[in-house]
Amino acid sequence: MTLIPRPFRTARVAALLLGGGVLLGACAQPGQLGQPVPAAPAAPAAAPVAVPAPVPATVEPAAGTVDSKVTIRTPGPAVYAVRTVVLAPGETQEWHRHPGTETVIVRRGAVTLGREGGCTPARFGEGEALFVGDAVPHRLANDGTAPAELVVTTLLAPGVPDSEDVSSPCPED
Incomplete structure (x- = not known):
């Protein structure tokens, strides 16, 4: 060797x-044997998550027959609104008027309507509708034993309060 x-x-x-x-x-x-660890590559931008469109709530149709001829005129633009109102048994609205018209469909229960020029209350039940003209003082009452569900549609002057309280036009009130 x-x-x-x-x-x-x-x-x-x-x-x-x-x-x-x-x-x-x-x-x-x-990262092994002392080699530097390279910076992590930038994560690709996350694809936008598709959010499913909200499913519209089922709207129960409401229809009613108005007891008289209806004429609607506005002096200019108007705000159109639809809402559901429930009057509890024994509940009565105060006398009031709107800067426009109001149509009410009784979906469930019954109500009585008192209005200027017709102080004897008129009763409206399920499937019936009532119309209140521009600025006509009126009030609704549920004198029954079950809640009254109403679909209220208004066509009102823009930029003013929806209603104003008024004194009763009926002598017996």
């Missing part, structure tokens, strides 16, 4: 170790 002098042997071992280190270093994954 041939002996290699010590300084050469040390150099050879160092070269082998260095070569192995370079080889291993080249195979190492980021």
Whole structure:
């Protein structure tokens, strides 16, 4: 066996170790063997999540027959609104008037209507409708034992209060 002098042997071992280190270093994954961890790639922008459109609430149709001829005129623009009103048994609205017209469909129960020029209250039941002309003082009352559900439609002057309280036009009130 041939002996290699010590300084050469040390150099050879160092070269082998260095070569192995370079080889291993080249195979190492980021973060191993002291290699820096690259910055995480920017996450792709998340695709917008499709939000399903809200399912409209089922609207129960309401229809009623008005007891007389109806004429509606507005002097200019008007605000059209539809809402549901429930009058509890025994509940009565105060006398009031609107800056426009009101049509009421009785969906459930019954109400009585008192209005200027007709102080004897008129009764309206399910499937019937009533019309109150522009600025006519009136009031509705539920004199029954069950709630009265009403679909109230108004056509009112814009920018003014929806209604104003008035004194009773009927002498017996």
